[in-house]
Amino acid sequence: MSQSRIAAVDVGNDSVKAIFGELDQEFNIPNIIARDIEDRPVIGIEELDQKDPLEGIHIRVHSPALQENNAIYRVGHLASKSSNSTELDPGSSKSQEDQTLIMLFASIALDAAKGNKQGSNQVIDANYILGTGLPLREVKEGKDAGYRSKLLGSVHQVEFLVTPKYQGIKVNIKFDEVKVYPEGFAAYINLVMDHDLKIINKDLIDKRILIQDIGGLSTDIAVIKNRTVDDDKAQGFNLGVSESLENIREEIFSNHGVELDSRRDVVEIITRNNDRNHIMVKGSRTSVHDITDRILLELAKKQYRLLRNVWQKNSQTEICYFVGGGSNVLKEYLKTLNNNLDGYNIEFFEDEKESIWMMANAYYKLISEFTKKAEKPKEEKKPAKKS
Numbered sequence: 156m157s158q159s160r161i162a163a164v165d166v167g168n169d170s171v172k173a174i175f176g177e178l179d180q181e182f183n184i185p186n187i188i189a190r191d192i193e194d195r196p197v198i199g200i201e202e203l204d205q206k207d208p209l210e211g212i213h214i215r216v217h218s219p220a221l222q223e224n225n226a227i228y229r230v231g232h233l234a235s236k237s238s239n240s241t242e243l244d245p246g247s248s249k250s251q252e253d254q255t256l257i258m259l260f261a262s263i264a265l266d267a268a269k270g271n272k273q274g275s276n277q278v279i280d281a282n283y284i285l286g287t288g289l290p291l292r293e294v295k296e297g298k299d300a301g302y303r304s305k306l307l308g309s310v311h312q313v314e315f316l317v318t319p320k321y322q323g324i325k326v327n328i329k330f331d332e333v334k335v336y337p338e339g340f341a342a343y344i345n346l347v348m349d350h351d352l353k354i355i356n357k358d359l360i361d362k363r364i365l366i367q368d369i370g371g372l373s374t375d376i377a378v379i380k381n382r383t384v385d386d387d388k389a390q391g392f393n394l395g396v397s398e399s400l401e402n403i404r405e406e407i408f409s410n411h412g413v414e415l416d417s418r419r420d421v422v423e424i425i426t427r428n429n430d431r432n433h434i435m436v437k438g439s440r441t442s443v444h445d446i447t448d449r450i451l452l453e454l455a456k457k458q459y460r461l462l463r464n465v466w467q468k469n470s471q472t473e474i475c476y477f478v479g480g481g482s483n484v485l486k487e488y489l490k491t492l493n494n495n496l497d498g499y500n501i502e503f504f505e506d507e508k509e510s511i512w513m514m515a516n517a518y519y520k521l522i523s524e525f526t527k528k529a530e531k532p533k534e535e536k537k538p539a540k541k542s
């Protein structure tokens with residue numbers, strides 16, 4: 156009987172989405188890290204205990220898989236407050252960056268520490284079965300094999316430094332199995348299959364489909380034919396929604412003097428059901444529709460051009476699904492453009508969570524099915540799950 160826990164982790168350029176165990180735990184952490192030269196000064200103990208660990212991830216990471224071993228990082232929200240933070244460069248390769256591993260290890264260590272019932276200052280040995288992904292381009296280049304063996308080959312230790320609730324805890328992460336899936340393929344699996352990998356969408360499974368994933372920093376268009384991803388046709392573009400959100404934030408500040416805390420606040424304003432596209436300025440309800448409309452329409456047009464290009468090259472496509480956080484934000488604009496222009500058969504997800512967690516959900520389905528299959532011979536007909 157295996158003690159390993161399932162981890163399904165989508166290291167997105169904008170944020171990491173991670174799902175654990177029997178779906179009992181999930182995290183969404185901004186993909187931002189900042190290198191710390193020295194231990195940052197300890198803040199008050201009360202403050203440490205009250206705060207959410209996710210707000211103050213401060214870790215030292217030991218792992219032979221890293222180019223810079225034993226370095227100290229602030230991760231996520233905490234890193235965004237520091238001046239030397241780094242976000243992934245859209246041109247870089249996920250599989251080659253320490254940042255990808257730091258985010259992956261940090262999310263897993265948080266899961267291990269959260270499930271841990273004893274006090275601090277101790278070492279947790281945590282075994283995981285990991286399902287994760289890489290962009291199609293990197294899988295095509297064969298980078299998935301090296302990435303997998305780096306993860307499998309050693310124990311990776313995350314030491315929590317000045318992190319609320321977890322200060323002093325060390326987590327030794329060992330992977331019993333690692334599966335690296337191509338991102339576009341994963342999205343397709345999630346569309347057509349349920350949690351037991353049973354086909355839920357018979358109509359769709361043999362269609363020629365496109366999946367346009369509009370993320371924070373990049374957009375990927377996967378081409379699916381004969382139930383597989385067509386490697387040669389898939390395309391990635393360095394165009395996401397983060398820059399437009401940032402521009403909206405800046406324009407709201409310069410026109411109305413109102414400083415929104417983050418891009419997340421901008422998303423809230425442009426997607427909420429009540430009072431959409433309005434802010435309060437000195438206590439008066441004020442429209443920012445002119446700003447959001449102009450900037451989002453501009454981005455939607457660019458996204459629509461990408462779709463048109465790929466559709467032209469794959470003329471027998473039957474439907475395109477829009478996924479990723481960017482699709483949420485641009486949904487109405489893309490629909491309107493499409494109605495006025497080419498009238499392609501396009502589809503969005505009503506539930507914003509579904510579109511953002513698409514990839515992580517797919518990895519979860521794939522890795523849990525793999526685990527069930529692997530356990531079957533040993534456990535005969537007994538159910539794979541222990542209650």
Ligand SMILES: Nc1ncnc2c1ncn2[C@@H]1O[C@H](COP(=O)(O)OP(=O)(O)OP(=O)(O)O)[C@@H](O)[C@H]1O
Binds near residue numbers: 480
């Ligand atoms: N409900 C939402 N929650 C969080 N972010 C949202 C939401 N709706 C839209 N967004 C925005 O969508 C963008 C991120 O989308 P997503 O999580 O798909 O990107 P990613 O997968 O991390 O990045 P990439 O695909 O470039 O690697 C962010 O800029 C975010 O602000």
Ligand SMILES: [Mg+2]
Binds near residue numbers: 167168479
């Ligand atoms: Mg993504």
